[in-house]
Amino acid sequence: MSDYAKGLEGVIANESALSKVEGLEGKLSYLGYDINDLVEHCSFEEVTYLLHNGKLPNKEELAGLESSLRNNRELPQEVVDFLKSMPKNAVPMDVLRTAVSMLGIFDERATVGEPDVAVNHEVALSLVAKTPVIVAYYHRARQGLELPPVRTDLSEAAHFLYLITGEEPCKAAVKTLDVAYIIHADHGMNASTFSARVTTGTLSDLYSAMTSAIGTLKGPLHGGANEGVIKMLKKIGSEDKVDAFVEDCLVNKKKIMGIGHRVYKVLDPRAPHLQKMAIKLTEELGDPKWIKMSERIATIMRERKGLNANVDFYSATVYYSLNIPTDLFTPIFAIARMSGWTAQVLEQLTDNRLYRPLTKYTGPATTSPVPPIAER
Numbered sequence: 001m002s003d004y005a006k007g008l009e010g011v012i013a014n015e016s017a018l019s020k021v022e023g024l025e026g027k028l029s030y031l032g033y034d035i036n037d038l039v040e041h042c043s044f045e046e047v048t049y050l051l052h053n054g055k056l057p058n059k060e061e062l063a064g065l066e067s068s069l070r071n072n073r074e075l076p077q078e079v080v081d082f083l084k085s086m087p088k089n090a091v092p093m094d095v096l097r098t099a100v101s102m103l104g105i106f107d108e109r110a111t112v113g114e115p116d117v118a119v120n121h122e123v124a125l126s127l128v129a130k131t132p133v134i135v136a137y138y139h140r141a142r143q144g145l146e147l148p149p150v151r152t153d154l155s156e157a158a159h160f161l162y163l164i165t166g167e168e169p170c171k172a173a174v175k176t177l178d179v180a181y182i183i184h185a186d187h188g189m190n191a192s193t194f195s196a197r198v199t200t201g202t203l204s205d206l207y208s209a210m211t212s213a214i215g216t217l218k219g220p221l222h223g224g225a226n227e228g229v230i231k232m233l234k235k236i237g238s239e240d241k242v243d244a245f246v247e248d249c250l251v252n253k254k255k256i257m258g259i260g261h262r263v264y265k266v267l268d269p270r271a272p273h274l275q276k277m278a279i280k281l282t283e284e285l286g287d288p289k290w291i292k293m294s295e296r297i298a299t300i301m302r303e304r305k306g307l308n309a310n311v312d313f314y315s316a317t318v319y320y321s322l323n324i325p326t327d328l329f330t331p332i333f334a335i336a337r338m339s340g341w342t343a344q345v346l347e348q349l350t351d352n353r354l355y356r357p358l359t360k361y362t363g364p365a366t367t368s369p370v371p372p373i374a375e376r
């Protein structure tokens with residue numbers, strides 16, 4: 001029997017060249033490029049090309065990828081009808097999960113069996129292109145708004161902001177969302193990526209793998225934490241109540257959303273980017289209350305538990321300041337991560353082996369005869 005590692009902590013499940021997560025140093029890089037450098041010099045589209053193709057694109061390659069994404073935005077009418085038919089109070093992550101699954105039904109390339117690399121690359125880009133449209137269309141449909149046709153003249157970040165607001169987004173908002181997309185694009189063997197790779201490991205199709213990933217990201221211990229942060233800040237209400245709230249959580253062993261990480265034992269390298277953007281945005285809005293409360297929580301948790309803020313902690317304030325509704329925070333994470341999830345399953349397919357770990361059995365040591373139902 002192999003050693004048992006609860007939650008698979010410390011277990012290496014596969015090989016990947018995509019993202020390097022250095023937990024003790026607090027570093028993250030994609031294919032050998034530090035995220036700090038990528039955020040400075042690249043767009044989300046360039047990073048998607050990097051993850052899907054293993055190299056940064058030149059001008060022509062980037063233009064090709066942008067054109068593929070922009071021309072793949074249109075959803076099948078059946079999926080549009082489905083989005084319009086959903087209850088107004090549905091959870092957007094549930095709608096996204098179901099719509100992505102539904103996309104597979106209307107794509108005959110979504111085959112099971114021995115995969116065709118070129119076809120899988122096309123499907124991967126189509127998923128990256130359609131995911132934000134699904135999220136934005138459902139958001140409009142639930143408010144009773146019409147669904148504007150998709151456009152081909154906007155970047156991924158700009159197009160999403162345009163769809164949810166119906167207005168041309170300002171440059172600063174586009175840049176902010178683009179940076180958020182880049183730093184959420186991939187992150188080693190996190191829970192949702194693992195789900196996606198496990199599904200693909202059976203040679204199931206990409207839509208099934210992405211459906212698994214979205215369902216996994218939804219949980220509050222993973223991507224759902226960013227929504228939890230704003231709910232927590234609203235519940236606390238004001239800066240003077242932060243200390244008592246945190247104390248209560250620590251005494252009663254309640255988790256503070258956006259704090260702690262399985263791999264990072266120092267500050268999550270994605271957090272400072274979001275922190276900087278959160279400070280700038282809240283200053284511009286003239287409402288620094290949320291960031292001040294966040295900073296106080298982060299300080300107490302660092303001092304008392306040695307735990308740091310993670311990617312979700314400040315992304316919540318960033319999205320909130322961009323006027324994005326709280327229940328779209330995790331779907332935005334999914335939009336960005338679709339780029340990494342699809343890259344990870346394409347990589348899985350290049351050297352596939354079925355995932356099939358063991359369980360440490362804790363049931364009865366011996367078998368007993370089944371008693372008749374009347375005697376149980």
Ligand code: COA
Pocket residue numbers: 007220221222223225253254255256257258259260261262263305307310311312
């Ligand atoms: N708030 C309060 N205490 C926390 C905490 C948090 N957010 N995260 C970890 N801890 C504490 C645990 O209570 C535990 O303390 P103990 O040893 O005194 O009992 C210790 O730190 C280890 O926590 P554990 O839950 O076993 O770590 P993990 O590696 O399984 O969990 C997370 C990692 C991310 C799931 C966890 O930190 C968490 O739940 N964070 C909040 C949710 C979140 O922000 N998720 C997004 C991650 S990017």
